[in-house]
Amino acid sequence: MxxxxxxxxxxxxxxxxxxxxxxxxxxxxxxxxxxxxxxxxxxxxxxxxxxxxxxxxxxxxxxxxxxxxxxxxxxxxxxxxxxxxxxxxxxxxxxxxxxxxxxxxxxxxxxxxxxxxxxxxxxxxxxxxIEEDLIDQLFNSSEKRLARLLLLLANFGKDGISQPIAASVSQETLAEMIGTTRSRVSFFMNKFRKLGFITYNGKIEVHNSLLNAVLYDKPEIKGDEGSD
The missing domain is CATH 2.60.120.10 (Jelly Rolls)
Known part of the structure; x- marks a missing residue:
């Protein structure tokens, strides 16, 4: 050619x-x-x-x-x-x-x-x-794993602004992906919403404040498995 x-x-x-x-x-x-x-x-x-x-x-x-x-x-x-x-x-x-x-x-x-x-x-x-997911499962609480998963699903980091998660993702699916129960996911999602990390109106919208909480290890998101 x-x-x-x-x-x-x-x-x-x-x-x-x-x-x-x-x-x-x-x-x-x-x-x-x-x-x-x-x-x-x-x-x-x-x-x-x-x-x-x-x-x-x-x-x-x-x-x-x-x-x-x-x-x-x-x-x-x-x-x-x-x-x-x-x-x-x-x-x-x-x-x-x-x-x-x-x-x-x-x-x-x-x-x-x-x-x-x-x-x-x-x-x-x-x-x-895959390596990041393994480290996440080994060392982070389910609350932190959920926060990271929401950021990944929203493609955060591409432009740094809040983004809706395009596909409908059930709490059961989120629970399976981070290795916890649906009730814990529900608890954490309500907590994130009250803290202003996410909004939920049919679709989940993730805000920059959630990224800051994860990056700077803020106490609002627990870092030990005792929170489970």
Whole structure:
């Protein structure tokens, strides 16, 4: 391929179009993209919407382990030789996804440096998030974990202003993600609202004061597991 053509390659435009090994799919709210145990032979890219990632134990207990948003990949385990899905993914709202076959994904990663850079940036960011989540679970109270999760869901830090959480996230889901009970989440949410950290009118809106409380370890948010 000529160098001029190489320079024009746009990963986002590539992901937004149907092509060889690529399909554009719409998923309604609450529809499963794939289920734990399904054959793993495609990678997905989120153009629009949010995806909830769940795992189910052998005893049938279900837990939410992540929420993915536009600009993120999922299902990439197939590239590492995983023949079956290890989680279930469900649309939290109307989603627009790009489905890429394993063969097309590997070929594009090998052929297009800009696409490889985009995918590598995603992987590094996801690994950092996993490490942060582990530290959070080990050392922080459930109240602090909830505060951090709300900030992440609201994409805080992108422009420093209050932002609504786009998708409807139940207190049960929040409780599963931080490893506590729904009643504790309800208690903390009411506390955050009274302190002016959040507002709630159909959607949760997170304010800068919550970020300051977490960053500067203010006593309003307890830092020990005794608060549980």
């Amino acid at each position: 000529p160098k001029a053509a190489k320079a024009l390659f746009d990963p986002k435009r590539f992901l937004a179009k149907v092509g060889d090994g690529k399909t554009i799919l719409n998923f309604d709210k609450n529809r499963a993209v794939f289920s734990q145990g399904d054959a793993a032979d495609t990678v997905f890219y989120i153009q629009k919407g949010r995806i909830k990632v769940l795992v189910v134990s052998e005893q049938g207990k279900e837990a939410v382990v992540g929420i993915l948003e536009a600009g993120q990949f999922f299902g990439e385990g197939c590239l590492n030789g995983h023949p079956l899905r290890i989680s279930t993914t469900v649309a939290m709202e109307e989603c627009l996804l790009t489905s890429i076959t394993k063969a097309a994904m590997l070929a594009t990663l090998q052929r297009e440096p800009k696409f490889s850079e985009l995918f590598m940036t995603y992987l590094l960011g996801r690994n950092s998030r």
